[in-house]
Amino acid sequence: MNIWFTNKPSPEASGKTVRRSGSWRHAIFKRVVSPSTPEPGRGTPVNYPASTPVSSRSCQFRQKRSKREIRELWKSAINQQIILIRMEKQNLRLKAKQQEADVKRLKLSYQELGTCDEEASDTWDLIMGQAQSNPTQKCDIQLLNSAILRGIPKHKRGQVWQFFMQQRKMGTDQSTSSTNYSHINLDIPYEQLLRQLTSQQHAILIDLGRTFPSHQYFSSPLGSGQLALFNILKAYSLLDTDVGYCQGLSFVVGLLLMHYEEEDAFSVLNYMMFNLGAREHYKPDMLGLQVKLYQLTRLIHDQDPDIQLLLYHNDVLPSLYAAPWFLTMFASQFPVGFAVRVLDLVMLHGVDVIAKFALAIVLDHKKELMQCNGLEQVMECFKTVVTQITSTKLDRYLRKVIDAEWDKQMLTYAVEYSVMNDEAFNTFLSESSAPQMPVRLQKSVSVESKMVQTENSRETSPTNTGESHPILGELIQRQNAEISKLKQEKAELRKDIQTLLSCVLTMQKLAKISSKGAICPPVPPQVTDIASKYVAGGANYFSSMMENGWSSAGGEINSSSAHRETLKVVEGIRREEWNGWHSVIPALSEYHGVDDNGSSHGIPPLDQDSDDNSSDHSSHHITFEKSGASRVGISSSGSHEKLTQNNNVTSTLSVFFIDLNRNQGETNWLGFLCANAILRLMSITESGMGIFSVSRLDSSL
Amino acid sequence: MDASSTNFATGSSSRSFSFKVVLLGEGCVGKTSVVLRYVEDRFNDKHVTTLQASFLQKRINIAGRRIQLAIWDTAGQERFHALGPIYYRDANGAILVYDITDKDSFEKVKTWVKELKKMLGNDICLSIAGNKTDLESQRTVSTEEAENYAALVGAKHYHTSAKLNHNIEELFLDLSERMVSISEGQQRKPTTRRNVVVVENSDTSASVPESNKTGCCG
Numbered sequence: 037m038n039i040w041f042t043n044k045p046s047p048e049a050s051g052k053t054v055r056r057s058g059s060w061r062h063a064i065f066k067r068v069v070s071p072s073t074p075e076p077g078r079g080t081p082v083n084y085p086a087s088t089p090v091s092s093r094s095c096q097f098r099q100k101r102s103k104r105e106i107r108e109l110w111k112s113a114i115n116q117q118i119i120l121i122r123m124e125k126q127n128l129r130l131k132a133k134q135q136e137a138d139v140k141r142l143k144l145s146y147q148e149l150g151t152c153d154e155e156a157s158d159t160w161d162l163i164m165g166q167a168q169s170n171p172t173q174k175c176d177i178q179l180l181n182s183a184i185l186r187g188i189p190k191h192k193r194g195q196v197w198q199f200f201m202q203q204r205k206m207g208t209d210q211s212t213s214s215t216n217y218s219h220i221n222l223d224i225p226y227e228q229l230l231r232q233l234t235s236q237q238h239a240i241l242i243d244l245g246r247t248f249p250s251h252q253y254f255s256s257p258l259g260s261g262q263l264a265l266f267n268i269l270k271a272y273s274l275l276d277t278d279v280g281y282c283q284g285l286s287f288v289v290g291l292l293l294m295h296y297e298e299e300d301a302f303s304v305l306n307y308m309m310f311n312l313g314a315r316e317h318y319k320p321d322m323l324g325l326q327v328k329l330y331q332l333t334r335l336i337h338d339q340d341p342d343i344q345l346l347l348y349h350n351d352v353l354p355s356l357y358a359a360p361w362f363l364t365m366f367a368s369q370f371p372v373g374f375a376v377r378v379l380d381l382v383m384l385h386g387v388d389v390i391a392k393f394a395l396a397i398v399l400d401h402k403k404e405l406m407q408c409n410g411l412e413q414v415m416e417c418f419k420t421v422v423t424q425i426t427s428t429k430l431d432r433y434l435r436k437v438i439d440a441e442w443d444k445q446m447l448t449y450a451v452e453y454s455v456m457n458d459e460a461f462n463t464f465l466s467e468s469s470a471p472q473m474p475v476r477l478q479k480s481v482s483v484e485s486k487m488v489q490t491e492n493s494r495e496t497s498p499t500n501t502g503e504s505h506p507i508l509g510e511l512i513q514r515q516n517a518e519i520s521k522l523k524q525e526k527a528e529l530r531k532d533i534q535t536l537l538s539c540v541l542t543m544q545k546l547a548k549i550s551s552k553g554a555i556c557p558p559v560p561p562q563v564t565d566i567a568s569k570y571v572a573g574g575a576n577y578f579s580s581m582m583e584n585g586w587s588s589a590g591g592e593i594n595s596s597s598a599h600r601e602t603l604k605v606v607e608g609i610r611r612e613e614w615n616g617w618h619s620v621i622p623a624l625s626e627y628h629g630v631d632d633n634g635s636s637h638g639i640p641p642l643d644q645d646s647d648d649n650s651s652d653h654s655s656h657h658i659t660f661e662k663s664g665a666s667r668v669g670i671s672s673s674g675s676h677e678k679l680t681q682n683n684n685v686t687s688t689l690s691v692f693f694i695d696l697n698r699n700q701g702e703t704n705w706l707g708f709l710c711a712n713a714i715l716r717l718m719s720i721t722e723s724g725m726g727i728f729s730v731s732r733l734d735s736s737l
Numbered sequence: 738m739d740a741s742s743t744n745f746a747t748g749s750s751s752r753s754f755s756f757k758v759v760l761l762g763e764g765c766v767g768k769t770s771v772v773l774r775y776v777e778d779r780f781n782d783k784h785v786t787t788l789q790a791s792f793l794q795k796r797i798n799i800a801g802r803r804i805q806l807a808i809w810d811t812a813g814q815e816r817f818h819a820l821g822p823i824y825y826r827d828a829n830g831a832i833l834v835y836d837i838t839d840k841d842s843f844e845k846v847k848t849w850v851k852e853l854k855k856m857l858g859n860d861i862c863l864s865i866a867g868n869k870t871d872l873e874s875q876r877t878v879s880t881e882e883a884e885n886y887a888a889l890v891g892a893k894h895y896h897t898s899a900k901l902n903h904n905i906e907e908l909f910l911d912l913s914e915r916m917v918s919i920s921e922g923q924q925r926k927p928t929t930r931r932n933v934v935v936v937e938n939s940d941t942s943a944s945v946p947e948s949n950k951t952g953c954c955g
Contacts, residue, residue, distance in 0.1 A: 239764060242765035243765075249783035249785060283788055319816075322816060326819070326820065359788060359789035360788035364788065411807075412792065
């Protein structure tokens with residue numbers, strides 16, 4: 037220690053003082069110099085590390101050090117100390133980075149579907165590099181599609197999505213997307229949103245543990261994953277108070293969090309909601325989702341009527357199986373590896389892609405679905421078989437979604453859905469004989485139709501907003517033409533019903549007269565005419581019956597059951613609560629009006645029970661499909677037991693299916709009434725004929 | 738008399754029933770867990786949020802009657818109703834679930850009862866389940882209040898715990914029994930004009946071809 041205190045007279049005394057007063061200096065010194073420092077106090081030269089420039093000098097003049105030298109020494113000591121501190125900091129930073137990488141790896145720890153080779157990674161580098169060097173040029177969509185088909189490596193996915201967003205923004209006019217949401221201030225910083233409290237807190241909290249519970253990043257209760265999830269969902273619910281929080285959103289945010297930091301994920305979420313149009317799915321009325329489900333139904337029908345028929349007969353509404361697909365972008369039931377592939381295309385093409393995937397999936401499982409019997413089995417199939425995604429399946433879906441041209445149909449059906457809603461309301465407003473609609477309801481109707489309108493303008497793919505409006509206009513025109521056509525047809529149908537009803541009565545009377553005989557009343561020519569108009573092969577049916585002769589008379593038909601069924605139908609409609617069906621009621625009440633008069637046109641009123649041991653139990657099972665209101669299916673099974681003939685003929689007037697392929701409920705119902713009347717007529721004349729099988733009414737345009 | 742025209746899909750036998758049961762209640766009260774416990778006897782606290790509706794079925798026997806329960810588990814969030822009342826349409830029974838530690842969820846039960854009564858009248862059997870009794874110490878809904886309310890609206894009240902498998906079986910069993918008795922009552926009504934024996938008759942000959950049905954009209 038005498039190195040430092042050479043000017044002190046007594047080395048022993050000074051040594052003591054050094055130890056007392058200079059211990060901290062000593063400590064620093066010891067840290068700076070190498071650990072091989074010789075023991076202090078023996079006066080041996082200190083072996084400084086060679087790297088320190090001062091050391092050699094200090095070695096030489098260790099007995100006499102000038103102030104300058106000491107300062108130098110100190111300087112070097114301090115410098116080294118600074119370096120040490122820096123290194124420690126660097127170490128910490130590295131550690132943090134390591135952790136970050138770990139988190140990133142943890143976030144991305146989902147199973148990728150299909151192989152994604154090095155080449156794919158290079159392809160994306162190339163594409164993005166090119167786009168960067170030429171920022172005004174839009175990338176070729178075909179090129180991007182084929183690259184998507186080959187896959188995006190998951191560590192690049194976030195970056196590629198950002199790139200897609202830029203590409204999309206290039207094609208759209210920024211003002212269009214912002215004007216729609218003028219009431220929402222998208223510029224509020226994320227930080228500021230995080231400081232506020234949301235009313236949706238409870239709803240969000242209860243879903244945190246139920247979002248990707250098997251994914252490591254989200255699995256720990258209130259761990260970093262769940263916290264990030266909560267922050268984003270909370271911020272969004274504050275930003276977009278119309279939507280707030282909707283179940284399903286947590287999965288979408290989860291998917292984003294796997295690829296982005298919290299704040300970036302939030303901005304991408306905003307992009308998806310406001311620019312890609314996902315927001316409409318989540319609004320409290322879920323109108324956007326309903327349009328999508330309607331489109332899906334219609335597309336399934338177009339692509340494969342068999343599947344639609346199966347789903348229809350088993351009461352499997354699209355909202356039962358497909359609603360989660362849309363709301364979570366396939367993330368809740370399908371493997372994450374599949375959901376991200378869907379998102380790849382969504383980011384580039386918008387949310388219509390989801391409906392296309394749904395369609396591709398349903399079509400692809402025709403074999404499995406057709407084997408199902410009953411709602412339970414179909415739902416089970418959707419739950420277990422359909423959600424099994426292999427890389428070959430995925431490839432098929434991707435190709436189908438990219439190649440198929442469903443856009444035009446989807447647009448048509450979106451417009452159709454809105455017109456259907458509008459039309460149903462309008463007919464109700466103009467023709468309803470029922471008490472006046474409350475003003476409040478009227479208001480809500482107009483509001484809703486406006487929303488449908490905006491929905492439609494949003495439906496038109498934002499990439500070509502310029503072109504889509506003429507298409508929309510044309511479609512609306514076409515729809516209007518169709519409406520007037522339908523109105524004409526409606527009048528015609530009404531006339532037919534009148535004719536048929538009078539025929540029914542005449543024939544009933546005749547049948548009663550000849551109740552025991554083998555003579556059957558002749559079928560009036562009008563009936564044959566009308567039958568041929570509505571029932572395929574209807575005329576043939578009658579003429580063949582004419583030729584073969586009538587084996588027996590039907591006895592009196594118990595029309596009260598028909599009456600009862602109609603009442604049931606009306607009740608069903610009322611319960612449906614779907615306003616569209618209200619438009620039907622005037623038509624039905626007209627039908628009943630005739631009935632109640634008991635005039636020559638009427639069907640015998642209720643409770644005029646059969647008195648000649650003949651009865652007719654028909655149970656009509658009528659189902660409504662809310663989103664596909666153009667269909668009304670009636671399956672009618674009637675049985676006749678005729679004692680006079682001493683044999684029972686159980687005839688099944690089986691599936692009777694009206695598919696007018698259009699959207700106006702009222703016309704449908706008139707068609708239905710016509711068909712029902714024909715059915716009645718047939719059941720009068722029918723006896724030994726056994727089964728009168730399926731008829732398909734198709735009075736398409 | 739056509740015996741096959743009973744109200745039930747399973748039709749031909751009066752001893753076999755098919756019921757639709759729907760579980761309703763606020764989010765995260767344990768609807769899915771209750772169903773899972775009952776149908777598959779397992780408890781999984783790591784299942785995903787139920788969106789829209791999911792469907793499970795269970796077959797049971799009560800006093801020789803074969804009963805098929807179609808159990809609909811529903812989404813808790815209110816806005817899903819916009820997609821239509823498909824959950825409770827044609828339902829024979831409803832189980833209204835609340836969380837005993839969450840007062841709000843009990844209030845939600847009350848609104849559900851109102852809605853069901855409005856839409857389906859008294860045809861539907863109601864049960865109320867106060868779930869999560871394993872968290873008894875955190876209870877905020879008083880037993881007395883809940884039971885009184887249930888009695889008031891004609892529902893059976895059960896304290897359940899899907900986690901501990903407490904009272905789950907009993908809940909469904911009781912509901913099934915009530916649904917059977919209601920539907921048997923309904924079946925009997927129209928047969929006053931006809932003949933109860935006829936119905937029984939066709940039960941035994943369910944597998945016999947239709948020509949045997951002559952008996953019904955005799």
